[in-house]
Amino acid sequence: MSSQFYNQNATQLAEQYLSADFEKVHAAWLHLLQPLLQKPQCRMLDIGAGAGRDALYLAQHGQDVEVYAVEPAQMLAELGARHTKDYAVHWLEDSLPELERITSKEISFDLILLSAVWMHIPEGQRPRAIRKLANLLKPGGQLVISLRHGQGEVELKERGMYQVCADTLKQLATQVGLQCILCTELQTDELNRADVHWQTVVLRLPDDGSGSFSLIRHVALNDGKSATHKLALMRVLLRIADGHPGAVIRREDNRVILPAGLVALYWCHQYKDLIDYYELYQTPNKSPNMGFMKADGWHLLTHLNATDYRVGNLFVGDDALALHKTLSHAVQNIRNMPCKYITFPNTEQCVFELASQVVRAKDTLFLDFESLCQWGEFSLPEHVWTALNRFACWIEPVLVSEWAKTMASYRGNAIHLEQQPYIFSQALNWLDPKRTTTEVRQRVTDMAEEGDAIHCVWTQRSLQQGFDVDHCMPFSRWPNNDLWNLLPSTPKANNEKRDRLPSNIRLHHAGEHIRHWWQQAWETEQESVLSQRFFAEANLALPGLGVGNRSIDDLFAALLLQRGRLRELQQLQEW
Incomplete structure:
Protein backbone atom coordinates (compact mmCIF):
# COMPACT_ATOMS: atom_id res chain seq x y z
CA MET A 1 0.00 0.00 0.00
CA LEU A 205 -12.61 -20.05 10.54
CA PRO A 206 -14.28 -23.35 11.49
CA ASP A 207 -14.07 -24.42 15.09
CA ASP A 208 -11.81 -27.31 14.13
CA GLY A 209 -9.06 -24.91 13.04
CA SER A 210 -7.09 -24.78 9.81
CA GLY A 211 -5.82 -28.33 9.48
CA SER A 212 -3.38 -28.18 12.36
CA PHE A 213 -5.47 -30.45 14.56
CA SER A 214 -5.31 -33.26 12.05
CA LEU A 215 -1.52 -32.93 11.89
CA ILE A 216 -1.15 -32.81 15.69
CA ARG A 217 -3.52 -35.75 16.05
CA HIS A 218 -1.58 -37.69 13.42
CA VAL A 219 1.71 -37.18 15.26
CA ALA A 220 0.17 -37.95 18.66
CA LEU A 221 -1.96 -40.94 17.76
CA ASN A 222 -1.02 -42.44 14.41
CA ASP A 223 2.60 -41.64 13.63
CA GLY A 224 5.15 -44.41 14.18
CA LYS A 225 7.12 -44.08 17.42
CA SER A 226 10.38 -45.92 17.98
CA ALA A 227 10.72 -43.80 21.14
CA THR A 228 8.87 -40.98 22.87
CA HIS A 229 10.79 -38.26 20.98
CA LYS A 230 7.87 -37.12 18.81
CA LEU A 231 5.44 -36.84 21.70
CA ALA A 232 8.10 -35.05 23.74
CA LEU A 233 8.68 -32.42 21.08
CA MET A 234 4.97 -31.82 20.55
CA ARG A 235 4.45 -31.34 24.27
CA VAL A 236 7.49 -29.05 24.56
CA LEU A 237 6.11 -26.83 21.81
CA LEU A 238 2.64 -26.89 23.36
CA ARG A 239 4.00 -25.80 26.74
CA ILE A 240 6.03 -22.98 25.13
CA ALA A 241 3.10 -21.83 22.98
CA ASP A 242 0.77 -21.89 25.97
CA GLY A 243 3.12 -20.61 28.64
CA HIS A 244 5.64 -18.42 26.81
CA PRO A 245 4.02 -16.29 24.09
CA GLY A 246 6.90 -13.84 24.57
CA ALA A 247 9.41 -16.45 23.39
CA VAL A 248 8.92 -15.73 19.69
CA ILE A 249 12.11 -14.32 18.17
CA ARG A 250 10.32 -13.35 14.95
CA ARG A 251 7.84 -14.59 12.37
CA GLU A 252 8.79 -15.06 8.74
CA ASP A 253 7.47 -17.00 5.74
CA ASN A 254 4.47 -18.16 7.78
CA ARG A 255 6.73 -19.73 10.38
CA VAL A 256 7.36 -18.92 14.05
CA ILE A 257 11.00 -18.78 15.18
CA LEU A 258 11.87 -19.79 18.76
CA PRO A 259 15.16 -20.00 20.70
CA ALA A 260 16.52 -23.51 20.24
CA GLY A 261 17.85 -23.34 23.79
CA LEU A 262 14.35 -22.87 25.18
CA VAL A 263 13.09 -25.92 23.28
CA ALA A 264 16.07 -27.89 24.64
CA LEU A 265 15.47 -26.62 28.20
CA TYR A 266 11.86 -27.74 28.13
CA TRP A 267 12.95 -31.04 26.56
CA CYS A 268 15.26 -31.66 29.54
CA HIS A 269 12.61 -30.43 31.97
CA GLN A 270 10.04 -33.01 30.97
CA TYR A 271 12.46 -35.92 30.64
CA LYS A 272 14.32 -35.15 33.88
CA ASP A 273 11.99 -36.75 36.44
CA LEU A 274 10.72 -39.41 34.03
CA ILE A 275 14.24 -40.80 33.69
CA ASP A 276 16.17 -39.85 36.84
CA TYR A 277 13.41 -40.07 39.46
CA TYR A 278 10.81 -42.51 38.12
CA GLU A 279 13.36 -44.52 36.09
CA LEU A 280 10.92 -45.03 33.23
CA TYR A 281 12.20 -46.28 29.89
CA GLN A 282 11.57 -43.95 26.96
CA THR A 283 12.46 -46.41 24.21
CA PRO A 284 11.65 -50.09 23.63
CA ASN A 285 15.37 -50.85 23.96
CA LYS A 286 16.87 -52.51 27.02
CA SER A 287 19.12 -49.50 27.72
CA PRO A 288 17.49 -46.66 29.68
CA ASN A 289 19.97 -44.20 28.17
CA MET A 290 18.82 -41.83 25.39
CA GLY A 291 20.88 -39.93 22.84
CA PHE A 292 21.05 -36.68 24.82
CA MET A 293 22.13 -38.34 28.08
CA LYS A 294 25.93 -37.96 28.10
CA ALA A 295 28.55 -38.51 30.77
CA ASP A 296 29.79 -34.89 30.64
CA GLY A 297 26.31 -33.39 30.78
CA TRP A 298 23.09 -35.12 31.88
CA HIS A 299 24.76 -37.64 34.21
CA LEU A 300 26.53 -34.85 36.14
CA LEU A 301 23.20 -33.28 37.06
CA THR A 302 21.35 -36.16 38.70
CA HIS A 303 21.14 -34.12 41.94
CA LEU A 304 18.77 -31.66 40.24
CA ASN A 305 15.08 -32.09 39.55
CA ALA A 306 12.78 -30.96 36.75
CA THR A 307 11.77 -27.67 38.37
CA ASP A 308 15.44 -26.56 38.37
CA TYR A 309 15.25 -26.48 34.56
CA ARG A 310 13.22 -23.30 34.30
CA VAL A 311 13.53 -19.81 32.91
CA GLY A 312 15.01 -17.34 35.41
CA ASN A 313 17.27 -19.79 37.25
CA LEU A 314 21.01 -19.14 37.63
CA PHE A 315 23.61 -21.92 37.42
CA VAL A 316 27.25 -21.52 38.41
CA GLY A 317 30.39 -23.63 38.52
CA ASP A 318 30.26 -27.29 37.50
CA ASP A 319 26.46 -27.26 37.24
CA ALA A 320 26.62 -24.45 34.67
CA LEU A 321 29.26 -26.28 32.62
CA ALA A 322 27.24 -29.51 32.69
CA LEU A 323 23.97 -27.76 31.81
CA HIS A 324 25.60 -26.01 28.84
CA LYS A 325 26.62 -29.40 27.50
CA THR A 326 23.27 -31.01 28.36
CA LEU A 327 21.39 -28.37 26.37
CA SER A 328 23.79 -28.77 23.46
CA HIS A 329 23.26 -32.54 23.46
CA ALA A 330 19.48 -32.02 23.64
CA VAL A 331 19.55 -29.65 20.66
CA GLN A 332 21.42 -32.23 18.61
CA ASN A 333 19.01 -34.99 19.63
CA ILE A 334 15.93 -32.90 18.79
CA ARG A 335 17.39 -31.97 15.40
CA ASN A 336 18.40 -35.53 14.51
CA MET A 337 15.33 -37.35 15.79
CA PRO A 338 11.86 -35.76 15.98
CA CYS A 339 12.64 -32.83 13.66
CA LYS A 340 13.89 -35.24 11.04
CA TYR A 341 11.04 -37.75 11.30
CA ILE A 342 7.95 -35.59 11.86
CA THR A 343 6.74 -34.84 8.35
CA PHE A 344 3.56 -33.56 6.77
CA PRO A 345 1.20 -36.46 5.90
CA ASN A 346 2.06 -38.25 2.65
CA THR A 347 5.18 -36.14 2.11
CA GLU A 348 8.83 -36.11 3.13
CA GLN A 349 8.67 -32.42 4.07
CA CYS A 350 9.68 -31.82 7.69
CA VAL A 351 7.24 -29.90 9.84
CA PHE A 352 9.90 -28.56 12.22
CA GLU A 353 13.36 -27.13 11.51
CA LEU A 354 16.28 -26.55 13.84
CA ALA A 355 19.36 -24.52 12.88
CA SER A 356 21.79 -25.16 15.73
CA GLN A 357 24.89 -23.26 16.83
CA VAL A 358 27.90 -24.44 18.81
CA VAL A 359 27.94 -22.98 22.32
CA ARG A 360 31.08 -22.91 24.44
CA ALA A 361 30.40 -24.11 27.98
CA LYS A 362 30.96 -21.50 30.70
CA ASP A 363 30.85 -21.59 34.49
CA THR A 364 27.85 -19.22 34.65
CA LEU A 365 24.47 -19.68 32.95
CA PHE A 366 21.41 -17.50 33.60
CA LEU A 367 18.39 -18.97 31.83
CA ASP A 368 16.77 -16.03 30.09
CA PHE A 369 15.73 -15.26 26.52
CA GLU A 370 19.13 -13.95 25.45
CA SER A 371 21.12 -16.93 26.75
CA LEU A 372 18.69 -19.48 25.32
CA CYS A 373 19.06 -17.95 21.86
CA GLN A 374 22.73 -18.98 21.81
CA TRP A 375 21.92 -22.52 20.69
CA GLY A 376 20.30 -21.40 17.44
CA GLU A 377 16.76 -21.20 16.12
CA PHE A 378 13.85 -23.61 16.03
CA SER A 379 11.00 -22.95 13.61
CA LEU A 380 7.51 -24.36 13.16
CA PRO A 381 4.54 -23.47 10.92
CA GLU A 382 2.59 -20.49 12.19
CA HIS A 383 -0.72 -22.35 11.96
CA VAL A 384 0.63 -25.14 14.17
CA TRP A 385 1.87 -22.60 16.72
CA THR A 386 -1.54 -20.93 16.70
CA ALA A 387 -3.36 -24.22 17.28
CA LEU A 388 -1.03 -25.13 20.15
CA ASN A 389 -1.38 -21.65 21.63
CA ARG A 390 -5.17 -21.54 21.52
CA PHE A 391 -6.11 -25.13 22.32
CA ALA A 392 -3.42 -26.28 24.73
CA CYS A 393 -5.91 -27.30 27.40
CA TRP A 394 -7.54 -29.76 24.98
CA ILE A 395 -4.42 -30.97 23.15
CA GLU A 396 -2.22 -31.68 26.18
CA PRO A 397 -4.43 -34.44 27.65
CA VAL A 398 -4.21 -36.29 24.31
CA LEU A 399 -0.41 -36.04 24.28
CA VAL A 400 -0.08 -37.08 27.93
CA SER A 401 -2.46 -40.03 27.49
CA GLU A 402 -0.63 -41.29 24.41
CA TRP A 403 2.76 -40.84 26.07
CA ALA A 404 1.61 -42.83 29.11
CA LYS A 405 0.30 -45.62 26.87
CA THR A 406 3.52 -45.63 24.87
CA MET A 407 5.68 -45.99 28.00
CA ALA A 408 3.41 -48.75 29.29
CA SER A 409 4.05 -50.72 26.09
CA TYR A 410 7.82 -50.84 26.60
CA ARG A 411 9.28 -54.04 28.01
CA GLY A 412 11.56 -52.18 30.42
CA ASN A 413 8.52 -50.64 32.13
CA ALA A 414 6.66 -53.94 32.64
CA ILE A 415 7.40 -54.04 36.37
CA HIS A 416 5.87 -50.57 36.82
CA LEU A 417 2.78 -51.62 34.89
CA GLU A 418 2.24 -54.50 37.31
CA GLN A 419 2.96 -52.65 40.55
CA GLN A 420 2.01 -49.01 39.86
CA PRO A 421 -0.24 -48.76 36.79
CA TYR A 422 -0.90 -45.03 37.38
CA ILE A 423 2.75 -44.05 37.60
CA PHE A 424 3.00 -43.21 33.90
CA SER A 425 0.44 -40.40 34.05
CA GLN A 426 1.71 -39.25 37.44
CA ALA A 427 5.27 -38.97 36.12
CA LEU A 428 4.12 -36.68 33.31
CA ASN A 429 2.99 -33.88 35.66
CA TRP A 430 4.60 -30.74 34.29
CA LEU A 431 5.31 -28.74 37.45
CA ASP A 432 5.30 -29.14 41.20
CA PRO A 433 3.19 -26.20 42.44
CA LYS A 434 4.54 -26.43 45.98
CA ARG A 435 8.13 -25.53 45.20
CA THR A 436 7.76 -21.93 44.08
CA THR A 437 4.85 -21.26 46.43
CA THR A 438 7.17 -22.12 49.30
CA GLU A 439 9.82 -19.80 47.90
CA VAL A 440 7.44 -16.84 47.69
CA ARG A 441 6.05 -17.64 51.13
CA GLN A 442 9.59 -17.38 52.50
CA ARG A 443 10.02 -14.03 50.73
CA VAL A 444 6.88 -12.67 52.44
CA THR A 445 8.10 -13.93 55.82
CA ASP A 446 11.54 -12.35 55.37
CA MET A 447 10.05 -9.02 54.35
CA ALA A 448 7.71 -9.02 57.35
CA GLU A 449 10.65 -9.71 59.68
CA GLU A 450 12.47 -6.74 58.12
CA GLY A 451 9.52 -4.54 59.05
CA ASP A 452 7.81 -4.25 55.67
CA ALA A 453 4.03 -4.02 55.75
CA ILE A 454 2.54 -6.78 53.58
CA HIS A 455 -1.06 -6.56 52.40
CA CYS A 456 -3.43 -8.82 50.48
CA VAL A 457 -3.50 -7.68 46.85
CA TRP A 458 -7.23 -8.47 46.62
CA THR A 459 -8.59 -7.02 49.89
CA GLN A 460 -5.72 -4.72 50.99
CA ARG A 461 -5.93 -6.23 54.48
CA SER A 462 -2.78 -6.62 56.56
CA LEU A 463 -1.24 -10.10 56.48
CA GLN A 464 0.28 -10.03 59.95
CA GLN A 465 -2.01 -12.82 61.16
CA GLY A 466 -1.26 -15.28 58.37
CA PHE A 467 -1.42 -15.42 54.59
CA ASP A 468 -1.74 -17.61 51.50
CA VAL A 469 0.10 -17.39 48.20
CA ASP A 470 -2.39 -17.13 45.35
CA HIS A 471 -1.83 -17.96 41.68
CA CYS A 472 -3.29 -14.91 39.95
CA MET A 473 -3.83 -16.96 36.77
CA PRO A 474 -5.15 -20.27 38.20
CA PHE A 475 -2.48 -22.97 38.21
CA SER A 476 -4.96 -25.78 37.52
CA ARG A 477 -5.87 -24.19 34.18
CA TRP A 478 -2.54 -22.58 33.27
CA PRO A 479 0.39 -24.17 35.14
CA ASN A 480 2.62 -21.18 35.75
CA ASN A 481 4.73 -20.76 38.86
CA ASP A 482 6.56 -17.58 37.85
CA LEU A 483 7.19 -14.97 40.51
CA TRP A 484 4.88 -12.41 38.89
CA ASN A 485 1.95 -14.89 39.03
CA LEU A 486 2.26 -15.54 42.78
CA LEU A 487 0.57 -12.97 45.00
CA PRO A 488 0.13 -12.61 48.79
CA SER A 489 -3.48 -13.02 49.83
CA THR A 490 -5.63 -13.54 52.89
CA PRO A 491 -6.64 -17.20 53.29
CA LYS A 492 -10.28 -16.14 52.95
CA ALA A 493 -9.77 -14.36 49.62
CA ASN A 494 -7.67 -17.21 48.29
CA ASN A 495 -10.33 -19.73 49.30
CA GLU A 496 -13.07 -17.66 47.66
CA LYS A 497 -11.09 -17.30 44.44
CA ARG A 498 -10.02 -20.95 44.21
CA ASP A 499 -9.42 -21.90 40.56
CA ARG A 500 -11.40 -19.02 39.13
CA LEU A 501 -9.98 -16.33 36.89
CA PRO A 502 -10.05 -12.79 38.33
CA SER A 503 -12.55 -10.70 36.39
CA ASN A 504 -11.34 -7.78 34.34
CA ILE A 505 -12.91 -5.33 36.81
CA ARG A 506 -11.41 -7.05 39.87
CA LEU A 507 -7.97 -7.16 38.28
CA HIS A 508 -8.16 -3.46 37.41
CA HIS A 509 -9.19 -2.63 41.00
CA ALA A 510 -6.28 -4.68 42.37
CA GLY A 511 -3.81 -3.31 39.81
CA GLU A 512 -2.19 -0.71 42.04
CA HIS A 513 -1.68 -3.25 44.84
CA ILE A 514 -0.32 -5.95 42.53
CA ARG A 515 2.19 -3.50 41.04
CA HIS A 516 3.17 -2.37 44.53
CA TRP A 517 3.79 -5.98 45.60
CA TRP A 518 5.93 -6.65 42.52
CA GLN A 519 8.03 -3.56 43.21
CA GLN A 520 8.22 -4.27 46.93
CA ALA A 521 9.22 -7.92 46.61
CA TRP A 522 11.25 -8.20 43.42
CA GLU A 523 12.31 -4.82 42.05
CA THR A 524 14.94 -3.92 44.63
CA GLU A 525 18.69 -3.37 44.39
CA GLN A 526 19.26 -5.73 47.31
CA GLU A 527 17.52 -8.53 45.41
CA SER A 528 19.10 -7.99 41.97
CA VAL A 529 19.21 -11.71 41.13
CA LEU A 530 15.53 -12.10 41.98
CA SER A 531 14.74 -8.95 40.02
CA GLN A 532 16.47 -10.37 36.94
CA ARG A 533 14.58 -13.61 37.34
CA PHE A 534 11.26 -11.81 37.87
CA PHE A 535 11.51 -9.94 34.57
CA ALA A 536 13.07 -12.86 32.67
CA GLU A 537 10.09 -15.03 33.58
CA ALA A 538 7.48 -12.37 32.88
CA ASN A 539 8.92 -11.24 29.55
CA LEU A 540 8.69 -14.77 28.18
CA ALA A 541 5.39 -15.75 29.77
CA LEU A 542 3.25 -12.71 28.99
CA PRO A 543 2.28 -11.45 25.53
CA GLY A 544 3.57 -8.24 23.98
CA LEU A 545 6.55 -7.57 26.28
CA GLY A 546 9.99 -6.91 24.88
CA VAL A 547 12.94 -9.08 25.83
CA GLY A 548 14.53 -6.29 27.85
CA ASN A 549 11.36 -4.99 29.47
CA ARG A 550 11.82 -3.61 32.97
CA SER A 551 8.51 -1.76 33.25
CA ILE A 552 6.09 -2.85 35.95
CA ASP A 553 3.27 -0.94 34.22
CA ASP A 554 3.87 -2.71 30.90
CA LEU A 555 3.98 -6.01 32.75
CA PHE A 556 0.58 -5.37 34.30
CA ALA A 557 -0.87 -4.41 30.90
CA ALA A 558 0.42 -7.71 29.55
CA LEU A 559 -1.17 -9.53 32.50
CA LEU A 560 -4.53 -8.03 31.49
CA LEU A 561 -4.00 -9.32 27.95
CA GLN A 562 -3.15 -12.79 29.24
CA ARG A 563 -6.27 -12.78 31.43
CA GLY A 564 -8.34 -12.04 28.34
CA ARG A 565 -6.65 -14.81 26.36
CA LEU A 566 -7.33 -17.41 29.05
CA ARG A 567 -10.92 -16.24 29.41
CA GLU A 568 -11.73 -16.57 25.72
CA LEU A 569 -9.77 -19.77 25.07
CA GLN A 570 -10.84 -21.77 28.11
CA GLN A 571 -14.12 -20.07 29.06
CA LEU A 572 -13.01 -20.02 32.69
CA GLN A 573 -15.37 -19.12 35.49
CA GLU A 574 -14.62 -15.62 36.73
CA TRP A 575 -14.17 -14.33 40.25
Missing part, protein backbone atom coordinates in the same frame (compact mmCIF):
# COMPACT_ATOMS: atom_id res chain seq x y z
CA SER A 2 1.29 3.50 -0.91
CA SER A 3 1.22 5.29 2.45
CA GLN A 4 2.75 8.39 0.86
CA PHE A 5 -0.40 9.15 -1.14
CA TYR A 6 -2.65 8.64 1.87
CA ASN A 7 -0.47 10.79 4.12
CA GLN A 8 -0.31 13.63 1.57
CA ASN A 9 -4.08 13.58 1.07
CA ALA A 10 -5.13 12.57 4.58
CA THR A 11 -7.53 15.45 5.32
CA GLN A 12 -9.35 15.19 2.00
CA LEU A 13 -9.58 11.40 2.17
CA ALA A 14 -10.77 11.45 5.79
CA GLU A 15 -13.59 13.82 4.86
CA GLN A 16 -14.52 11.53 1.95
CA TYR A 17 -14.50 8.34 4.03
CA LEU A 18 -16.50 9.85 6.89
CA SER A 19 -19.19 11.09 4.49
CA ALA A 20 -20.23 7.49 3.74
CA ASP A 21 -22.62 5.79 6.16
CA PHE A 22 -21.35 2.53 7.72
CA GLU A 23 -24.67 0.72 7.48
CA LYS A 24 -25.03 1.58 3.79
CA VAL A 25 -21.46 0.67 2.91
CA HIS A 26 -21.66 -2.67 4.76
CA ALA A 27 -25.36 -3.46 4.28
CA ALA A 28 -24.60 -6.81 2.59
CA TRP A 29 -23.16 -8.43 5.73
CA LEU A 30 -24.81 -6.38 8.48
CA HIS A 31 -26.94 -9.41 9.46
CA LEU A 32 -23.72 -11.29 10.33
CA LEU A 33 -22.39 -8.38 12.38
CA GLN A 34 -25.37 -7.92 14.68
CA PRO A 35 -24.86 -11.15 16.71
CA LEU A 36 -21.21 -10.25 17.22
CA LEU A 37 -22.08 -6.81 18.57
CA GLN A 38 -24.16 -8.51 21.27
CA LYS A 39 -21.47 -11.04 22.14
CA PRO A 40 -19.77 -10.61 25.55
CA GLN A 41 -16.05 -9.84 25.52
CA CYS A 42 -15.94 -9.55 21.75
CA ARG A 43 -12.74 -8.39 20.07
CA MET A 44 -12.67 -6.82 16.61
CA LEU A 45 -9.87 -5.72 14.30
CA ASP A 46 -10.25 -3.05 11.60
CA ILE A 47 -7.31 -3.24 9.18
CA GLY A 48 -6.82 -0.18 7.00
CA ALA A 49 -8.99 1.75 9.43
CA GLY A 50 -8.42 5.08 7.68
CA ALA A 51 -10.21 7.92 9.44
CA GLY A 52 -11.93 5.55 11.89
CA ARG A 53 -15.46 5.44 10.49
CA ASP A 54 -15.84 1.66 10.79
CA ALA A 55 -13.89 1.36 14.06
CA LEU A 56 -16.09 4.02 15.63
CA TYR A 57 -19.30 2.26 14.56
CA LEU A 58 -18.11 -1.07 16.00
CA ALA A 59 -17.10 0.55 19.29
CA GLN A 60 -20.35 2.54 19.56
CA HIS A 61 -22.73 -0.32 18.81
CA GLY A 62 -21.08 -3.21 20.64
CA GLN A 63 -22.27 -4.09 24.14
CA ASP A 64 -18.89 -5.45 25.25
CA VAL A 65 -16.60 -4.89 22.28
CA GLU A 66 -12.89 -4.14 22.21
CA VAL A 67 -11.75 -2.66 18.90
CA TYR A 68 -8.23 -2.55 17.46
CA ALA A 69 -7.62 -0.25 14.49
CA VAL A 70 -4.62 -0.76 12.17
CA GLU A 71 -3.60 1.97 9.75
CA PRO A 72 -0.18 2.21 8.03
CA ALA A 73 -0.59 5.86 6.96
CA GLN A 74 0.43 7.89 10.01
CA MET A 75 -1.44 11.08 9.10
CA LEU A 76 -4.68 9.21 8.49
CA ALA A 77 -4.22 7.24 11.70
CA GLU A 78 -3.84 10.44 13.71
CA LEU A 79 -7.11 11.75 12.29
CA GLY A 80 -8.77 8.41 13.02
CA ALA A 81 -7.51 8.37 16.60
CA ARG A 82 -9.00 11.81 17.15
CA HIS A 83 -12.29 10.73 15.61
CA THR A 84 -12.57 7.72 17.97
CA LYS A 85 -10.93 9.24 21.08
CA ASP A 86 -14.04 8.85 23.27
CA TYR A 87 -14.33 5.10 22.67
CA ALA A 88 -12.30 1.95 23.39
CA VAL A 89 -10.39 1.86 20.10
CA HIS A 90 -6.70 0.90 20.20
CA TRP A 91 -4.76 2.35 17.25
CA LEU A 92 -1.63 0.69 15.86
CA GLU A 93 0.61 1.59 12.94
CA ASP A 94 0.89 -1.74 11.15
CA SER A 95 0.29 -3.24 7.72
CA LEU A 96 -0.29 -6.45 5.81
CA PRO A 97 1.11 -8.94 5.14
CA GLU A 98 3.44 -8.64 8.19
CA LEU A 99 1.06 -7.26 10.84
CA GLU A 100 4.01 -7.52 13.23
CA ARG A 101 2.63 -5.31 16.02
CA ILE A 102 -0.83 -6.81 16.21
CA THR A 103 0.54 -10.36 15.91
CA SER A 104 3.03 -9.78 18.74
CA LYS A 105 0.12 -9.20 21.13
CA GLU A 106 -0.81 -12.90 20.82
CA ILE A 107 -4.54 -12.14 20.76
CA SER A 108 -7.27 -13.27 18.39
CA PHE A 109 -10.44 -11.74 17.04
CA ASP A 110 -14.13 -12.49 16.55
CA LEU A 111 -14.17 -10.17 13.55
CA ILE A 112 -11.50 -8.84 11.20
CA LEU A 113 -12.60 -6.19 8.72
CA LEU A 114 -10.67 -5.24 5.59
CA SER A 115 -12.69 -2.49 3.98
CA ALA A 116 -11.10 -1.24 0.74
CA VAL A 117 -7.74 -2.84 1.59
CA TRP A 118 -7.33 -6.05 -0.41
CA MET A 119 -6.64 -4.23 -3.71
CA HIS A 120 -3.53 -2.65 -2.09
CA ILE A 121 -1.88 -6.05 -1.51
CA PRO A 122 0.25 -7.34 -4.43
CA GLU A 123 -0.83 -10.73 -5.73
CA GLY A 124 2.39 -12.38 -4.64
CA GLN A 125 1.82 -11.30 -1.02
CA ARG A 126 -1.84 -12.33 -0.80
CA PRO A 127 -1.28 -16.02 0.18
CA ARG A 128 0.85 -14.89 3.11
CA ALA A 129 -1.67 -12.18 4.02
CA ILE A 130 -4.64 -14.56 4.08
CA ARG A 131 -2.72 -17.03 6.22
CA LYS A 132 -1.76 -14.27 8.64
CA LEU A 133 -5.38 -13.16 8.87
CA ALA A 134 -6.62 -16.73 9.41
CA ASN A 135 -4.15 -17.14 12.27
CA LEU A 136 -5.57 -14.04 13.97
CA LEU A 137 -9.15 -15.34 13.98
CA LYS A 138 -10.79 -17.06 16.89
CA PRO A 139 -12.48 -20.38 16.06
CA GLY A 140 -15.75 -19.35 14.48
CA GLY A 141 -14.37 -15.85 13.84
CA GLN A 142 -15.26 -14.01 10.65
CA LEU A 143 -13.06 -12.22 8.13
CA VAL A 144 -14.86 -9.60 6.03
CA ILE A 145 -13.09 -8.36 2.89
CA SER A 146 -14.53 -5.78 0.53
CA LEU A 147 -13.15 -5.94 -3.02
CA ARG A 148 -12.92 -2.86 -5.19
CA HIS A 149 -13.43 -3.39 -8.92
CA GLY A 150 -12.65 -0.58 -11.35
CA GLN A 151 -9.25 0.88 -10.58
CA GLY A 152 -8.06 3.46 -13.09
CA GLU A 153 -4.48 3.65 -14.34
CA VAL A 154 -3.73 6.74 -12.25
CA GLU A 155 -5.04 5.10 -9.07
CA LEU A 156 -3.22 1.88 -9.83
CA LYS A 157 0.04 3.82 -9.89
CA GLU A 158 -0.46 6.61 -7.33
CA ARG A 159 -2.36 4.62 -4.71
CA GLY A 160 -0.64 1.26 -5.16
CA MET A 161 -3.70 -0.74 -6.26
CA TYR A 162 -3.92 -4.13 -7.95
CA GLN A 163 -6.68 -6.11 -9.64
CA VAL A 164 -8.84 -8.33 -7.40
CA CYS A 165 -10.88 -11.48 -7.99
CA ALA A 166 -13.38 -13.02 -5.56
CA ASP A 167 -12.85 -16.56 -6.87
CA THR A 168 -9.09 -16.32 -6.37
CA LEU A 169 -9.62 -14.97 -2.86
CA LYS A 170 -11.93 -17.88 -2.03
CA GLN A 171 -9.33 -20.37 -3.31
CA LEU A 172 -6.66 -18.81 -1.09
CA ALA A 173 -9.06 -18.93 1.84
CA THR A 174 -9.77 -22.63 1.31
CA GLN A 175 -6.05 -23.40 1.42
CA VAL A 176 -5.79 -22.02 4.96
CA GLY A 177 -8.98 -23.66 6.20
CA LEU A 178 -11.41 -20.73 5.89
CA GLN A 179 -14.97 -21.23 4.69
CA CYS A 180 -16.72 -18.73 2.44
CA ILE A 181 -20.14 -17.97 3.96
CA LEU A 182 -21.03 -14.95 1.81
CA CYS A 183 -19.98 -13.60 -1.58
CA THR A 184 -22.11 -10.76 -2.93
CA GLU A 185 -22.72 -9.62 -6.47
CA LEU A 186 -21.14 -6.36 -7.65
CA GLN A 187 -22.65 -3.34 -5.92
CA THR A 188 -22.60 0.37 -6.77
CA ASP A 189 -20.25 2.79 -5.04
CA GLU A 190 -21.64 4.78 -2.09
CA LEU A 191 -19.56 7.79 -3.21
CA ASN A 192 -21.29 7.69 -6.62
CA ARG A 193 -18.18 6.87 -8.66
CA ALA A 194 -19.65 5.34 -11.81
CA ASP A 195 -16.58 3.27 -12.70
CA VAL A 196 -16.18 1.75 -9.20
CA HIS A 197 -18.07 -1.30 -7.92
CA TRP A 198 -17.72 -3.28 -4.71
CA GLN A 199 -18.05 -6.91 -3.74
CA THR A 200 -18.01 -8.36 -0.22
CA VAL A 201 -16.55 -11.74 0.72
CA VAL A 202 -17.10 -13.09 4.25
CA LEU A 203 -14.90 -15.96 5.42
CA ARG A 204 -15.16 -17.98 8.64
